[in-house]
Amino acid sequence: MFKDSLIIMRKELKRMFTDRRLLFMLVVLPLVMLPLMYSFMGKANKTRRNEINSYTSRIAVCSGEGGGEVSDLFFQSLELLNANIETTDLGELDSLKQRVIDKDLELLIVMPENLDGSILDNSVFDFSIFYNSTGDYSRFAFDQVDMAFAQVNDVIVRQRILASGMSEDLLIAYTVNKYLAPDETADLAEEGSVMGKLIGVMMPFFIVIYLFANSMKVGLDSVAGEKERGTLAILLVNQVSRLSIVLGKMISVMVAAIVGAVSSAIGLKIASRYLIEMTSESGASITEYTMGSMAIIQFAIVVIPLAILISSLVLLVSTFARNVKEGQGMIMPVYIAVMVMGVTTMQTGDIPPEWMRMTPVFNSLVVLKDIFMQSALWGNIFFTMATSLLVSAVLIFITLRMFNDERVLFRI
Amino acid sequence: MLRVEGLSKEFRNARGRSAKMVQAVKNLSFQCKPGEIYGLLGPNGAGKTTTLRCLSTLIKPTSGNVFIDQYNVLEHGQIFRSKIGFLTSDMKLDGYFTPDYMMDWFGKLNKMQTSEIDERKEKLFVDLKMTDFIHKKIDQLSTGMKQKTAVAISLIHDPDVIIFDEPTNGLDIVTSKAVTDFLVSRAGAGKIVIISTHNMTIAEKLCHRFGILVEGELKEEGTLSDIIEGSSWDNLEDVFFSYILPGGDHV
Numbered sequence A: 001m002f003k004d005s006l007i008i009m010r011k012e013l014k015r016m017f018t019d020r021r022l023l024f025m026l027v028v029l030p031l032v033m034l035p036l037m038y039s040f041m042g043k044a045n046k047t048r049r050n051e052i053n054s055y056t057s058r059i060a061v062c063s064g065e066g067g068g069e070v071s072d073l074f075f076q077s078l079e080l081l082n083a084n085i086e087t088t089d090l091g092e093l094d095s096l097k098q099r100v101i102d103k104d105l106e107l108l109i110v111m112p113e114n115l116d117g118s119i120l121d122n123s124v125f126d127f128s129i130f131y132n133s134t135g136d137y138s139r140f141a142f143d144q145v146d147m148a149f150a151q152v153n154d155v156i157v158r159q160r161i162l163a164s165g166m167s168e169d170l171l172i173a174y175t176v177n178k179y180l181a182p183d184e185t186a187d188l189a190e191e192g193s194v195m196g197k198l199i200g201v202m203m204p205f206f207i208v209i210y211l212f213a214n215s216m217k218v219g220l221d222s223v224a225g226e227k228e229r230g231t232l233a234i235l236l237v238n239q240v241s242r243l244s245i246v247l248g249k250m251i252s253v254m255v256a257a258i259v260g261a262v263s264s265a266i267g268l269k270i271a272s273r274y275l276i277e278m279t280s281e282s283g284a285s286i287t288e289y290t291m292g293s294m295a296i297i298q299f300a301i302v303v304i305p306l307a308i309l310i311s312s313l314v315l316l317v318s319t320f321a322r323n324v325k326e327g328q329g330m331i332m333p334v335y336i337a338v339m340v341m342g343v344t345t346m347q348t349g350d351i352p353p354e355w356m357r358m359t360p361v362f363n364s365l366v367v368l369k370d371i372f373m374q375s376a377l378w379g380n381i382f383f384t385m386a387t388s389l390l391v392s393a394v395l396i397f398i399t400l401r402m403f404n405d406e407r408v409l410f411r412i
Numbered sequence B: 001m002l003r004v005e006g007l008s009k010e011f012r013n014a015r016g017r018s019a020k021m022v023q024a025v026k027n028l029s030f031q032c033k034p035g036e037i038y039g040l041l042g043p044n045g046a047g048k049t050t051t052l053r054c055l056s057t058l059i060k061p062t063s064g065n066v067f068i069d070q071y072n073v074l075e076h077g078q079i080f081r082s083k084i085g086f087l088t089s090d091m092k093l094d095g096y097f098t099p100d101y102m103m104d105w106f107g108k109l110n111k112m113q114t115s116e117i118d119e120r121k122e123k124l125f126v127d128l129k130m131t132d133f134i135h136k137k138i139d140q141l142s143t144g145m146k147q148k149t150a151v152a153i154s155l156i157h158d159p160d161v162i163i164f165d166e167p168t169n170g171l172d173i174v175t176s177k178a179v180t181d182f183l184v185s186r187a188g189a190g191k192i193v194i195i196s197t198h199n200m201t202i203a204e205k206l207c208h209r210f211g212i213l214v215e216g217e218l219k220e221e222g223t224l225s226d227i228i229e230g231s232s233w234d235n236l237e238d239v240f241f242s243y244i245l246p247g248g249d250h251v
């Protein structure tokens, strides 16, 4: 019986792996999709950053009366920025504001009155800095000026402390990680687990998407398509059992599903380079994620039963539907539900609620995430495998019943 | 020996609001001996395809039974399928593969050895004059070539009972003759052959015995002379018309 299934499977696979268009959809697309997407996003991000960094901001400064020495300090700090500074007086304030609105100016700085005086009496003085949050570069200029002024603030505070006869050491209350040994790093995340977390959040989603997409591509055609083309009957009048047919088709759909999942996993791995590029500017020490052999075994124990479940489900729908189109219509809501599950797992924290671990499909997604974060428990892995296989068995049983029912198989 | 006993088939027609039962075949009985070609004749919608599908295990009779030797279709579906070669015009072949590949594939599914398959292929390809196109994709074949391929595939396991639903439909006279000659030779080799057709000329030439099926009922049964002697006509076509044309003797 199993031998017949293999004969049937071999023909379906031969079809899959010799038809170039099908091969492209099943293997190449999931492989290149993510790297393309991320490299594109990464490039766009980089160009954007370069653009912002090389932009010369236009800043207007209204200096108040009695500027003197202190206001010079602030002006000097502004001159270090990549900016055109124009100085005006308060009379033009309204027209300057209008220019900020019109994006003719990035920033308008109004200096306080009598700066030098407030230094002497140790009072707090206030700048007004107007910006336009709808302008691309205005916020950026605001942040830059804010940082530059903060440095001047340190200088002034230091002077005040010295003037009052105290030590400037008072300025520093604490330091962080100053006394770490030279061979010591503060980030104690296991090698690769930072990237693992990044990947772990996305991987289950893409895996389930491609398991489903490839199952649909192959599975709907394999029964509903055969019904539509009238090629199923000739198989049914041969001396091969219905169970062999169902299993043979299920296995070939499953192979397509797994090929898709593995392709997209490899694709995501390639894409992670671009992800590293994109996130490394933020300072985290991210190394490329490599799956250990244990993680690969765990991955297989979860993904193969999940692939069996999804292909059995698609095959059931395919058997029930009159034709491929009807099948697509029936499976779409399920597909969307699974996508929602994928997104939900992406957004749940490290400890998912218990019901997610109990629900078929959902628990696979959750455990896959655990595996990528190197925190999966064997108990959860095997429980997930068992639920997937159990549900698959029920689905296959129902499909088999349909295969013996002429009203389902010959619905016109 | 193939025996059909009291075969009936009802379909539930779920069109419209009420589900109506359609009696496609009513209490059909006939027999067919090895070496004999049996022709099931009837107008469109008479129930020919339905009858043959019941013989092939594709659909289950509502009542009655079919026997091949000691086996019956209700209990021994798998054995039945091993003994029959079945073909209808609405059975298509996967166009992506070649006739040669499909023959191998069905041979394996019928648990044949590779040497056995090769031998059988060789014979069928020559008998049906297929050698020119066995390595072409089925999609690229003409109707006649496809039909020959389908015939060859349905007979890969050398079945004792050959059941063909309108085997010459849509074929030119040369291909049609190739198929009918082949059926004659199979009957000559001691096989049971059952065909359905509405072509009286072919039926008269080819079949040893006939059943005339009208609206699911078997109206006449027997050899050509049996049927003509019991009527006021001297050929099969006129007898056939007398059952179906308005104003005919039996309408």
Ligand SMILES: Nc1ncnc2c1ncn2[C@@H]1O[C@H](COP(=O)(O)OP(=O)(O)OP(=O)(O)O)[C@@H](O)[C@H]1O
Pocket: A410, A412, B011, B012, B013, B022, B023, B024, B042, B043, B044, B045, B046, B047, B048, B049, B050, B051, B198
């Ligand atoms: N699956 C089905 N569901 C409902 N009714 C059906 C089904 N198959 C056949 N019938 C009905 O049974 C009757 C007999 O159909 P059948 O196909 O057996 O006729 P036939 O003799 O083969 O006709 P033809 O010469 O046109 O092929 C018809 O009235 C048809 O509508």
Ligand SMILES: [Mg+2]
Pocket: B048, B049, B050, B165
């Ligand atoms: Mg018919």
